[in-house]
Amino acid sequence: MATTASNDFFKSNVLGHPAGLFVLFFTEMWERFSFYGMRVLLVNFLTFSIIGDNPGWGWPTENATALYGTYAMLLYITPIFGGILADRYIGYRWAVVIGSIIMTLGHASMAIETPLFLYIGLALLVIGTGFFKPNMTSILSEMYKDRPEKKDGAYTIFYMGVNAGAFFGMMLCGYLAEFVGWSYGFGLAGVFMLLGTLQFWFAKPLFGKIGEVPNKAERLAAEEAAKVSKNEEEKRNPFTLVDKILIVVTTVVGLMYAFNDPLSKIGDINIFPFEVNGVAGQNVVVLGALILFLILVISRIVRYTKVIRDRMIAVVIFAFFTVFFWMSFEQGASSLVLFARDNVDRSLEGDSLTIFNIVNTILTVVPLIIITYVLILLAKQTWKKISASNVVLAVCFLGVWALVIWMLYQYFTADESEITVSWFSILNSFFIIAFASSVSKVWDSKYNPSAAVKYGLGLIIMAIGFGLLAFGSHGVVEGVKVSMVWLVLAYLFHTLGELCLSPVGLSYVSKLVPARMIAFMFGMWYLAIAIGNKLAAILGGEIENITKEYSLSTFFLIFTIVPTAAGIVVMLLNPLLKKLMHGVR
Structure with missing residues (x-):
């Protein structure tokens, strides 16, 4: 069934690849737009002066980076659990949609600009990323499993979507935040996250069975086959009770450290209120956890040939x-x-400002023209099948073009600019x-x-x-x-x-x-x-x-x-x- 779905998937063609690849391209692009748009603002906003036309919160740098560091750390841990849930229970497509909705709520929370909603927003972004991040690439991998010779090219195109989203997200969210207001920058990230979710959802007919809820019987059969396999690389290496205990202990301690760092600096709440030879308690504990994790890894490795x-x-x-x-x-x-x-x-003025405006216009407009051309090709191939998805994408790009033209106009009409x-x-x-x-x-x-x-x-x-x-x-x-x-x-x-x-x-x-x-x-x-x-x-x-x-x-x-x-x-x-x-x- 999966093979048939994959073959049907390849009937459409955009730049030598199935149209569904470019649905994923744009979904990832808008998610990266929102992620990097917020990311580039957070530390700047938290540490910006509390007085002026566009005040920030005036936090000490150590406090802002402690919060950001924990957020960034958790972004690479939750996808492990999101991938497991998708593999076993909800399927890749639903995981992407759930993650996207949660992240949209996270961006909306941050636009409110209060400490409570900032923390809620960051928590939602971490959870949403856990669902979204591993499963986009899983859908891509499933699409091309019968066409491995096309996979490298597909990942290259997908990676361009990642960078296009980061590029426009940081540029436009950053400009709005710094020249209009921080809420507008955080809010814009959420708007495009929501639109990206909608265009992915409306494109569902294009994917057939790809990324659906996994077949439990097939999964169990594969696991049983691995148990009896004579291939050393496929044999199971079951987790022992000690392995499981070490995983739980290191995970709990690692999470406690991640939360304690900003808590101790921002809220004066210290889970590890002690020192060992002048070394802070949280650092001693996390080093111990890393040693235990290394023991776990070594103990697993030595069981293989x-x-x-x-x-x-x-x-x-x-x-x-x-x-x-x-x-x-x-x-x-x-x-x-x-x-x-x-x-x-x-600060720029005169000739230096003119040169910057020319360079900035080329940097911004040329990639946007290329991506818009890809959007037009996608629409030609898929309009009858996923017209609603294409309409949402068109709205997205009209919005980006409007913001880009407005931003460039502000630069060009200024006698001097920063x-x-x-x-x-x-x-x-x-x-x-x-x-x-x-x-x-x-x-x-x-x-x-x-x-x-x-x-x-x-x-x-x-x-x-x-x-x-x-x-x-x-x-x-x-x-x-x-x-x-x-x-x-x-x-x-x-x-x-x-x-x-x-x-x-x-x-x-x-x-x-x-x-x-x-x-x-x-x-x-x-x-x-x-x-x-x-x-x-x-x-x-x-x-x-x-x-x-x-x-x-x-x-x-x-x-x-x-x-x-x-x-x-x-x-x-x-x-x-x-x-x-x-x-x-």
Whole structure:
């Protein structure tokens, strides 16, 4: 039945792919629009001065980044549970719809701008993401399971939707928030989340049986087959009682730490009110939990045969270095936002403003024309079958075009202007769209390096971006602002580093890990990213303290030296990792 549905699905054609792919493209685009639109505002809003034409809440930086860090950390943990629920009970499509509705309510709550509704909104966004995030890619994977040769191209198109949404979300939500009011920025994110949900729901006839509630009998049959399989990679490795206890303990302690960090700073409520040799209780406890989790991982790994065991050890090593990458890269959501706001000269007039307006117009309008063209192609193919979905998409794009034209008009008619803080954040998405295909071609050529070298290059290239910021801000005293060129160059190198490292990780987990262990190891991988995000927020919150005690340049040097050292180490481990991977490339 699934195969028949998949074949029917491929009868429609847009740019060489089934029309349903582009429904997913636009659904993911609007979700990323709302997510990144809110993300770029949160720390800026919380720390913005409480006086002025557009007041924020005036929080200390450490408090704002503690809250954001916990939010970002949980975003990579809840998808583990959302994926399990969809796999076993509700199906991928319903999971996406449920997640979308919950996230829409979350954005609406944040637009109210009170502490209670802020916390409710963030909680809803975390829960909604848990349902949404893993199941969009699951639908995509199910669509192409009988056409594996088309899958790489499909994921590339889907990834463009992710970055297009991030690009326009940060640009438009950021502009509205900074020049009209914060509620408008948060609210706009919710509006497009709702519209994205509607266009996905109305496109239901296009998907047939794909993503429906799973067939219980088929799932149980597959599990029974795995139990008796003679293939070492398919055999079950059942969780023992000790395994289950360790999972529960580490999960509970990890969540307690995640909530305690902002609670202790914002609400003066400390779940771990003790110290050990000057180390805060919450840090002692979470380190203990990480040690227990490592014991759990090791105890599971040693139960496999040598080849499988070695490959899983390689995954653990890659996961370790993943923490260093995201710890640095995710400064883009905290310290780099504050740096752009407080330390970068964003004022333009005369020729410099004219040049910016031309560049900004090209950056904005050209991608929007291309995506609108894709929308027209989709409508031509599917109008009779999913006309309501196409109408919703048309409304979305009319809204985006209206906002873009209004924003560009404001820039062009001003004698002098100040670039929004959020504008710099769009550069990451732009550079991904610009360079992703070129980097991919290099990896497909004879110059394709090993995984360890890609990891090392990713870390070192990203570190160069921070090195440029350290150089550009060297000797800068309070009140003096640096050229925006340094921040633009930093985002360029950060993106090139991301393109080297980010696509590699999940790919190697799927290649190296046996089928019966893959869910657990994906969970471990997302935990590594979650830890990196939390560390990024903690360290990003220290930008003001380190600047006062030492200098702004010193702060950026931390993110230059640490990733560079990690990159060199992982490249030195290349021979060992190749041996552990046993021929997997």
